[in-house]
Amino acid sequence: PFITTSYDYDAPIDEYGLKRFPKWAHLKELHKSIKLCEHSLLFGNSTLLSLGPQQEADVYTDHSGGCVAFLANIDSEKDKVVTFRNRQYDLPAWSVSILPDCKNVVFNTAKVRSQTLMVDMVPETLQASKPDQWSIFTERIGIWDKNDFVRNEFVDHINTTKDSTDYLWHTTSFDVDRNYPASGNHPILNIGSKGHAVHAFLNNMLIGSAYGNGSESSFSVQMPINLKAGKNEIALLSMTVGLKSAGPYYEWVGAGLTSVNISGMQNGTMDLSSNNWAYKIGLEGEHYRLFKPDQGNNQRWRPQSEPPKHQPLTWYKVNVDVPQGDDPVGLDMQSMGKGLVWLNGNAIGRYWPRTSPTDDRCTPSCDYRGKFSPNKCRAGCGKPTQRW
Numbered sequence: 001p002f003i004t005t006s007y008d009y010d011a012p013i014d015e016y017g018l019k020r021f022p023k024w025a026h027l028k029e030l031h032k033s034i035k036l037c038e039h040s041l042l043f044g045n046s047t048l049l050s051l052g053p054q055q056e057a058d059v060y061t062d063h064s065g066g067c068v069a070f071l072a073n074i075d076s077e078k079d080k081v082v083t084f085r086n087r088q089y090d091l092p093a094w095s096v097s098i099l100p101d102c103k104n105v106v107f108n109t110a111k112v113r114s115q116t117l118m119v120d121m122v123p124e125t126l127q128a129s130k131p132d133q134w135s136i137f138t139e140r141i142g143i144w145d146k147n148d149f150v151r152n153e154f155v156d157h158i159n160t161t162k163d164s165t166d167y168l169w170h171t172t173s174f175d176v177d178r179n180y181p182a183s184g185n186h187p188i189l190n191i192g193s194k195g196h197a198v199h200a201f202l203n204n205m206l207i208g209s210a211y212g213n214g215s216e217s218s219f220s221v222q223m224p225i226n227l228k229a230g231k232n233e234i235a236l237l238s239m240t241v242g243l244k245s246a247g248p249y250y251e252w253v254g255a256g257l258t259s260v261n262i263s264g265m266q267n268g269t270m271d272l273s274s275n276n277w278a279y280k281i282g283l284e285g286e287h288y289r290l291f292k293p294d295q296g297n298n299q300r301w302r303p304q305s306e307p308p309k310h311q312p313l314t315w316y317k318v319n320v321d322v323p324q325g326d327d328p329v330g331l332d333m334q335s336m337g338k339g340l341v342w343l344n345g346n347a348i349g350r351y352w353p354r355t356s357p358t359d360d361r362c363t364p365s366c367d368y369r370g371k372f373s374p375n376k377c378r379a380g381c382g383k384p385t386q387r388w
Helices: 023-036 038-043 157-161
Strands: 045-052 055-061 067-073 080-084 087-091 095-099 134-138 149-151 167-176 188-193 197-202 205-211 219-224 230-239 257-265 268-271 277-281 302-304 314-318 339-343 346-351
Touching (some): 023 095, 045 080, 067 080, 067 087, 087 095, 188 197, 188 230
Antiparallel strands (some): 045 055, 055 067, 067 095, 134 302, 134 314, 149 277, 167 230, 167 277, 188 219, 188 257, 197 205, 197 230, 339 346
């Protein structure tokens, strides 16, 4: 979760199908070099030789006389000169040299000979192809149709939605004494969640949002609220941001609400966790598949000359003319919140351009030597985690 819709580990192509230099060309040379070693690798016998305290050679020999060697320097800081079969070889720190004939080096992992290219996104204003330009649809807050089920407890979000949607509505109501003072009391709505995010509504008004982060998806939040005498209704929209796909026991990592209570009441804390909670899976717009091209004339869409701003739970639709040229196109989502995008009826990914912390251990320079860690060569602190 909390991973941008992107290739993992800096893949050799980017999200637009463009070659990412220098990695693409460097890997091409690596594959070409390994291809030269094919017969000995597949049919030969291997031998491991020590060339120093942190240097070694993996040698493959076959019955036809073929010989392949991989010379490795595991030292992450110092370059080394090693002797192999009476010849000397320079090995940069944390690198491997490939010798397809056990004599000549055709490739070293640390020596990048390819050019470096940086992709630059060139802004271009898309032109609406219809006079009405925009259409919007605003979700109803809470249970927008018959509820799916009712429980007097919280259920696991992921097991309930089964990856059919990011969204799960929880609604409950409670009564406040008619003599409840209109002022003087300052109740607090306390929400605990295993992740990943939540929008909270009280009596159809948005009172706040909260979310975890990339290292810890669970969170708790306290929101000041104003109650009214009589019946009050709370609607909580639990949201996931992708599914965990690696690590030990990741299939047991759940999501969703774990506790809800209101503190600061006259009689102490009101625990709502065991209330009757009505559940609704997904959003109304998802149910009606408003993102499909054949739903363009659906009466639920309302024409707008300009899209509204700061309006939660809103769908936006616009028809645009195709930009000139053949270059890939990215949509700038910097002004949006959390949501999903469809293009011509096809889902093209989630977006959530929240700003990363300025002290998120970014490094002024990058050094790929040594073991990989998620913090290695981190960049972009204080900037949107996702824009395009």
